[in-house]
Structure formats: structure tokens, C-alpha cells
Amino acid sequence: MILDSETKATEHSEDHGDELRLWLRLLTCTNLIEGEVRRRLRERFDVTLPRFDLMAQLDKVPDGMTLSDISKRMMVSNGNVTGLVERLVESGHLDRRTSETDRRVQVIRLTRTGRAEFRKMAAEHELWIASIFADLSAKDVQDLMRLLGKTKVSARNATQRKA
Amino acid sequence: MILDSETKATEHSEDHGDELRLWLRLLTCTNLIEGEVRRRLRERFDVTLPRFDLMAQLDKVPDGMTLSDISKRMMVSNGNVTGLVERLVESGHLDRRTSETDRRVQVIRLTRTGRAEFRKMAAEHELWIASIFADLSAKDVQDLMRLLGKTKVSARNATQRKA
DNA sequence: AACAACAATTTTAGGCTTGAAGCATTTCGC
DNA sequence: GCGAAATGCTTCAAGCCTAAAATTGTTGTT
Incomplete structure (x- = not known):
């Protein structure tokens, strides 16, 4: 049983250092890239990453989405989306209207200019990612x-x- | 030259879809794990991830660090660390004193209880990561x-x- | 119709984060 | 030694984010 101490789990305190290091590296890597993407979006287009992400969701559908749909797809809280949409309606990128069949739901769409601007940003964004x-x-x-x-x-x- | 259209780059509009999908998956993966870690830290220890991270940096050194050191190691802005440290001093986890050799510099240390609490949290944290x-x-x-x-x-x- | 359960959204309080501007102190070049 | 540049830190305004409470609207049951 020469490998015993290596292969057999001791009851307590196994070594999970590798997993921890992996997690730290994963985090560092993502933050590095995400920071760069944020910086470029801001410099080139004066837009934030959350706004870009929201527009990306809407660009995938022709007929708009509800707030709940968006919040599920983006995996963020409902209240968060409320504020994001507010600012994007304000800046003219989004259009928001109350559903006619259910007055609780808000249907959000890209405006014509919102979609055009997003497509331009997305094209460059794809090149940034490729270069990274x-x-x-x-x-x-x-x-x-x-x-x-x-x-x-x-x-x-x-x-x-x-x- | 049968492979030409596959292997040779067309001047414009190469396909970078794979890289984009990779980036999206990397981001999703990290956010998934990070969200879970935040949730557990809050539930189990009523502490936020940034505070945990800050204490982790300080736990690695015996004699404290300056604010600039911390901000470099954590790769976040200086002003950010100021607020974080403020709240952790308030809660008794950190000790902050002005350097005697350079009155611009603040030296930050874990308090005895701060270090003890952190060690407890870190031990569980490592298990969470391993299970993930x-x-x-x-x-x-x-x-x-x-x-x-x-x-x-x-x-x-x-x-x-x-x- | 009344009422309870459920659903979509907004509001609120608290915290994180950044970049830029500002303040205090130290160091460098002369 | 003195002024200028650099360094360390804080403050500020703006935005992002969450969980929880509140609001409004719908639906199913009686």
C-alpha cells in the first residue's frame, strides 16, 4: 500500500489547493478581459458593458422582450434591469411599451438607431475578443x-x- | 488548393464566432461561481466577497500592507480600497495606522479577531470551491x-x- | 363578484466600483 | 534650500448590483 497516503482521502483536511488556484486564475483571467472590454466600450462608444449586454439580448429577437425575460437571460436581478432600461430609453436606444394583453408587462425593443449602433459596436467587439x-x-x-x-x-x- | 477557403484568411470578416462563444462561456462560468461564493459568504458569515478578498491579501503578510499595495494586489482602484478598509476597521477586523517614516502612508493589518475570523471563513471557502x-x-x-x-x-x- | 394566490415590475437601502479631481507629504533637480 | 514633480490617499459623482418590500394587475375558486 505504498500509494496509500497519496490516493486515499484522509478523513479531514484533503488538499484542495489546486482547485483554489484554478478558481483564482479563472477569476483573474475573466476580470482582465472584462476590464479591457469595459474600457474599450467606454472609450470607443461611450457605453457600459451592462448596456451593451442588454442590447445584445434584444438584438437577437425581432419583437422585443419583457423585463423578466431580459433579467432571466442576463442572469441579473429584476430591479437591475429596470434601471438599465430606463437609461437606455432615455438615450434613445430602447423603446418600451406596456403590453396590450397584460398591463403588468413591459415590452422592450431596440429602436432603429439603437439596433444600428449596437451592430456597429458588436462588430468591433468581436474583433477585440478575437485579438484577446x-x-x-x-x-x-x-x-x-x-x-x-x-x-x-x-x-x-x-x-x-x-x- | 482544395483547402484554400478553409485555411486562408479572407481579407476581411474572418469568422471569430468561436472566440466570442468562448468568451461568453468563460464569463458565464465565472459569474456562476462568483455569484455562489458571494451568496454563501453572505449567508454563512455575513461578509461580502470584496471584504473577504481584502482580508485574504492581508492574511498572507504578517506585518500589514499599505493601501497602494492592497489596491495593486487586488487590481482595483485606490478609492475603492479606502472605503473597503473603512468599513472593515469599523467592524473591528482591521487595524489602520499612519506610517512613522512617511506620513502619507497608511499601514493596514488584520486584528487578532479579524485574522481568526478570516481563517475560519477561508477554510470553508476552500471546501466550497472544491465542491464546485x-x-x-x-x-x-x-x-x-x-x-x-x-x-x-x-x-x-x-x-x-x-x- | 369577492378573495386569495400568483405574477410582473418598481422602489428602497445598502454596498461595490470607477475615473477624475483634490489634498498632503515626500523626493528630486538644481 | 526651494520649487516642481511624484506619490499616497481621500473625496466625489455616476453607475451598477442585490435582496427584500411594496405596488399593480391577473387568474382561479368559490
């Missing part, structure tokens, strides 16, 4: 995709069983 | 580590040459 991942091979990208997919599933499992 | 990555094999973890390392370098290159 430029040193990775196609295989690296696929591998990362797969491993992050696995991570997502694992995380969801963990959060649901509330271990 | 539980479905990944040791090799998966290593592969992710390596690929994220590569990504970090690539991103830094891209942000520095400001492509």
Missing part, C-alpha cells in the same frame, strides 16, 4: 470550451445540492 | 490551469499592443 484570444490555437479554444462546459455543469450541480 | 469543481478530474484541472495561463498571457499581449 489570438495566441490560442483552434484546438486550445475547443479544449477550453469543453473544459469550461464541464465546469459549468459541475458548478451547477454543486450549487443545487448546496453541498 | 468536483466533477473535474485532476487532469482537467491541470489542463484548465495551463489553458487559462495561456489565455492570460494572450490577453495581456492584446491589451498592451492595444490592437
Whole structure:
């Protein structure tokens, strides 16, 4: 049993240092990229990332979405979306109207100019992202995709069983 | 030249969809985990992630750090750290004193109880992270580590040459 | 119709974050 | 030593974000 101390879990205090380091690296990596994207959006288009993300959701559908839909898709709170939409209506990018069949719901759409502006931003944004991942091979990208997919599933499992 | 249209870059409008999807997945993954960690820190210890992170930095050194050191290590703005430290001094976790050799400098330390509380939180935190990555094999973890390392370098290159 | 349950949204209080402007102190160049 | 530049920190305005409470509207039951 020469491998015992390596392979067998000691009752308490296993070593989870690798997972911790992985999480820290994942966080650093994401923050690095996200910070850069925010900076460029602000410099080039004077827009924030949350606003860009919201417009991206709306650009995918022709007929608008409700606030709840948006908040689910963006995985943020309802109240958050209220404020975001408010500011984007104010700036003329979004159009908001009360549904005729249910007066509780608000239907949000991109305006014509909102959609046009978003498309311009999205095109550049895609190039930024490509340049950020430029040193990775196609295989690296696929591998990362797969491993992050696995991570997502694992995380969801963990959060649901509330271990 | 049968592979030409596949391998050769057309002058404009290459396809960067894979990179974009990778970035979205990276972001989703990180947000999922980060959200869960925030939730648990709040529920279990009534502490926020930024405060936890700040204490983590201070726990690594015996003799305290200056505000600038902290802000560099955490990669956040100076003004941000000012407020964070303020609240943690208020709650008794941190001790703050003006340096004797340079009266501009504030030296921040964990108090005895601050350090004790942090250690308790950190121990649980490590278990949460381990459980979140539980479905990944040791090799998966290593592969992710390596690929994220590569990504970090690539991103830094891209942000520095400001492509 | 009345009433309870539910659903969509807004409001509120508190905290995080940034970039820019401002203040105090130190250091550098002369 | 003196003024200018640099450094460390704080303040400020604006925006983002959340959870929880409040508001408004709909639906199902009796």
C-alpha cells in the first residue's frame, strides 16, 4: 500500500489547493478581459458593458422582450434591469411599451438607431475578443470550451445540492 | 488548393464566432461561481466577497500592507480600497495606522479577531470551491490551469499592443 | 363578484466600483 | 534650500448590483 497516503482521502483536511488556484486564475483571467472590454466600450462608444449586454439580448429577437425575460437571460436581478432600461430609453436606444394583453408587462425593443449602433459596436467587439484570444490555437479554444462546459455543469450541480 | 477557403484568411470578416462563444462561456462560468461564493459568504458569515478578498491579501503578510499595495494586489482602484478598509476597521477586523517614516502612508493589518475570523471563513471557502469543481478530474484541472495561463498571457499581449 | 394566490415590475437601502479631481507629504533637480 | 514633480490617499459623482418590500394587475375558486 505504498500509494496509500497519496490516493486515499484522509478523513479531514484533503488538499484542495489546486482547485483554489484554478478558481483564482479563472477569476483573474475573466476580470482582465472584462476590464479591457469595459474600457474599450467606454472609450470607443461611450457605453457600459451592462448596456451593451442588454442590447445584445434584444438584438437577437425581432419583437422585443419583457423585463423578466431580459433579467432571466442576463442572469441579473429584476430591479437591475429596470434601471438599465430606463437609461437606455432615455438615450434613445430602447423603446418600451406596456403590453396590450397584460398591463403588468413591459415590452422592450431596440429602436432603429439603437439596433444600428449596437451592430456597429458588436462588430468591433468581436474583433477585440478575437485579438484577446489570438495566441490560442483552434484546438486550445475547443479544449477550453469543453473544459469550461464541464465546469459549468459541475458548478451547477454543486450549487443545487448546496453541498 | 482544395483547402484554400478553409485555411486562408479572407481579407476581411474572418469568422471569430468561436472566440466570442468562448468568451461568453468563460464569463458565464465565472459569474456562476462568483455569484455562489458571494451568496454563501453572505449567508454563512455575513461578509461580502470584496471584504473577504481584502482580508485574504492581508492574511498572507504578517506585518500589514499599505493601501497602494492592497489596491495593486487586488487590481482595483485606490478609492475603492479606502472605503473597503473603512468599513472593515469599523467592524473591528482591521487595524489602520499612519506610517512613522512617511506620513502619507497608511499601514493596514488584520486584528487578532479579524485574522481568526478570516481563517475560519477561508477554510470553508476552500471546501466550497472544491465542491464546485468536483466533477473535474485532476487532469482537467491541470489542463484548465495551463489553458487559462495561456489565455492570460494572450490577453495581456492584446491589451498592451492595444490592437 | 369577492378573495386569495400568483405574477410582473418598481422602489428602497445598502454596498461595490470607477475615473477624475483634490489634498498632503515626500523626493528630486538644481 | 526651494520649487516642481511624484506619490499616497481621500473625496466625489455616476453607475451598477442585490435582496427584500411594496405596488399593480391577473387568474382561479368559490
